[in-house]
Amino acid sequence: MPMTSAASRTALVLANLGTPDAPTPVAVRRYLAEFLHDHRVVDLTRWLWCPLLHFVILPVRGKPVAKKYASIWMDGPDGGSPLAVYTRRLARAVQAEMPDVHVVDAMRYGAPSLRGVVARLEREGYARVVVLPLYPQYSTSTTASVEDVVARMDRLKPQVIEDYHLDAGWVAAVADSIRATRAERGGDRHLLFSYHGLPERFIRRGDPYQRQCEASSKAIADALGLDASRWSLSYQSQFGKERWIGPSTQSTLQAFAARGVLDVDVVCPGFAVDCLETLEEIAEMLAHEFAEAGGRLNYIPCLNDSPAHARVITDLARRALAG
Structure with a gap:
């Protein structure tokens, strides 16, 4: 690495949400326990939520969620959970674009842990660290949780690219x-x-996520030259009994089938890389449901570790470092 002193050393951390380290019930329960303990993700009172999580949700959800992960697990020497594999590959691709900066990947939940990665960079003498959460749209449930970790660091205070x-x-x-x-x-x-x-309730408290999703969709549709009748927006991965922002992707596809819109492209620009929610939920489960209703769902992959994505991340990092 062409750096001359500790004071000049700079690192870029690509931070993603996280994933189990194996498609097994034990690994899934361990991951979900960390993920669902974060008050940014579930903001219920701890005395109510923790017993429910440990004695109901984790024992019940471990096995079926592990089965979902097993259906998308990638083989080979660089295999594993797609989210981890593609995030790691993206970091390597960005490193090739930025030889003067040390580029690493990290996970907010699971391994390699974001706190551990930043602490290691601090011990190794990096004077400046930029953390890029791989969430194009800001939410207090995702990006703010990364900011929480950064704020708790002892000495090194990384810069976070918010969205x-x-x-x-x-x-x-x-x-x-x-x-x-x-x-x-x-x-x-x-x-x-x-x-x-x-x-x-997140939106009512001022979370900009829904507004940013709408703005992203409109900008991409405009770049494609699509008028409003040729594209739609929906939200997936809902659970629990409370009201979520909508419409849901599942109900949207059901409505498409009912009115004879039977050939649909689906893209997930809120995800930087493919993961359980895109590959299993969209490309497998909802595609199967749509097919049973007579339709065909054509899933468009995330940017993953493509050269174009590496250039986007490089440009974002360069501007942050310059600023």
Whole structure:
């Protein structure tokens, strides 16, 4: 690495949500315990939530969730959970674009832990660290949790890039990916943007996530030259009994089938890389449900470790470092 002193050393941390380290009930329960203990994710009173989590949710959900992970687990020497594999590969691709900066990947939950990675960089003498949460749209349930970790560091205080939901390079990369996939598959199908859901109470408290999802979708649709009748927006991965922002992706696809819209492209620009929610929930489960209703769901992959995505991340990091 062409750096001359500890004072000049700079690191970039690509931080993603996290994943179990194996598609097993034990690993899934361990991961979910850490994830669902975060008050940013579940803000219920701890005395009510913790017994429910440990004595009901984790024992019940471990096995079925592990089965879902097993259906998408990647083989090979660089295999594993797609979210971990693609995040690691993306970090390598960005490193090739930024030889003067040390680029590493980290997970907010699971391994390699964000706190552990930043602490190691501090011990190794890095004077400046930029953390880029791989969430294009800001939410208090995701990006703010990364900021919580950074704020608790003892000495080194990394800079956090909060969001990039309207970054011109990112919008162009997503639009180009959609355009290329549709050209390869042929046809002119309705385009559905599907984002991870969020309870409505977060939005009422001022969370900008829904507004940013809408802005991202409009910008990408404009880049593709689509008018409002040729694309829709929905939210997936809802659970529990409270009201979530909508419409849900599942109900949207059901409505499409009912009115004869039977060939649909689905893209998930709220996810930087493919993961359980895109590969199992969208490309497997909802695609199967839509097929049973007579439709065909064509899933468009995330940017993953593509050269275009590496250039987007590099540009974001360079601007942060310059600023």
